[in-house]
Amino acid sequence: MLWTIIGILVVLWLLGVIFKVAGGIIHILLVIALIVFVLNFIKGRKSK
Structure with a gap:
Protein backbone atom coordinates (compact mmCIF):
# COMPACT_ATOMS: atom_id res chain seq x y z
CA MET A 1 0.00 0.00 0.00
CA LEU A 2 2.79 2.41 0.90
CA TRP A 3 4.60 1.70 -2.37
CA THR A 4 1.43 2.43 -4.32
CA ILE A 5 1.01 5.80 -2.62
CA ILE A 6 4.66 6.68 -3.20
CA GLY A 7 4.38 5.67 -6.86
CA ILE A 8 1.28 7.79 -7.39
CA LEU A 9 2.88 10.79 -5.71
CA ILE A 32 5.46 13.84 3.45
CA ALA A 33 5.50 10.51 1.57
CA LEU A 34 9.30 10.42 1.80
CA ILE A 35 9.20 11.05 5.55
CA VAL A 36 6.58 8.33 6.07
CA PHE A 37 8.65 5.90 3.98
CA VAL A 38 11.83 6.61 5.95
CA LEU A 39 10.05 6.25 9.30
CA ASN A 40 8.46 2.98 8.16
CA PHE A 41 11.84 1.71 6.97
CA ILE A 42 13.52 2.58 10.28
CA LYS A 43 10.74 1.02 12.37
CA GLY A 44 10.85 -2.13 10.23
CA ARG A 45 14.55 -2.55 10.88
CA LYS A 46 14.25 -2.04 14.63
CA SER A 47 11.52 -4.64 15.03
CA LYS A 48 13.62 -7.46 13.54
Whole structure:
Protein backbone atom coordinates (compact mmCIF):
# COMPACT_ATOMS: atom_id res chain seq x y z
CA MET A 1 0.00 0.00 0.00
CA LEU A 2 2.79 2.41 0.90
CA TRP A 3 4.60 1.70 -2.37
CA THR A 4 1.43 2.43 -4.32
CA ILE A 5 1.01 5.80 -2.62
CA ILE A 6 4.66 6.68 -3.20
CA GLY A 7 4.38 5.67 -6.86
CA ILE A 8 1.28 7.79 -7.39
CA LEU A 9 2.88 10.79 -5.71
CA VAL A 10 6.02 10.48 -7.82
CA VAL A 11 3.94 10.36 -11.02
CA LEU A 12 1.91 13.39 -9.90
CA TRP A 13 5.12 15.21 -8.99
CA LEU A 14 6.62 14.52 -12.42
CA LEU A 15 3.44 15.74 -14.11
CA GLY A 16 3.52 18.84 -11.93
CA VAL A 17 7.14 19.55 -12.88
CA ILE A 18 6.48 19.02 -16.59
CA PHE A 19 3.22 20.99 -16.82
CA LYS A 20 3.83 23.44 -13.90
CA VAL A 21 0.54 22.45 -12.23
CA ALA A 22 0.06 22.62 -8.43
CA GLY A 23 3.81 22.56 -7.88
CA GLY A 24 3.77 23.52 -4.22
CA ILE A 25 1.13 21.01 -3.17
CA ILE A 26 2.77 18.13 -5.01
CA HIS A 27 6.18 18.92 -3.50
CA ILE A 28 4.71 19.01 0.00
CA LEU A 29 2.94 15.66 -0.53
CA LEU A 30 6.11 14.12 -1.92
CA VAL A 31 8.12 15.25 1.11
CA ILE A 32 5.46 13.84 3.45
CA ALA A 33 5.50 10.51 1.57
CA LEU A 34 9.30 10.42 1.80
CA ILE A 35 9.20 11.05 5.55
CA VAL A 36 6.58 8.33 6.07
CA PHE A 37 8.65 5.90 3.98
CA VAL A 38 11.83 6.61 5.95
CA LEU A 39 10.05 6.25 9.30
CA ASN A 40 8.46 2.98 8.16
CA PHE A 41 11.84 1.71 6.97
CA ILE A 42 13.52 2.58 10.28
CA LYS A 43 10.74 1.02 12.37
CA GLY A 44 10.85 -2.13 10.23
CA ARG A 45 14.55 -2.55 10.88
CA LYS A 46 14.25 -2.04 14.63
CA SER A 47 11.52 -4.64 15.03
CA LYS A 48 13.62 -7.46 13.54
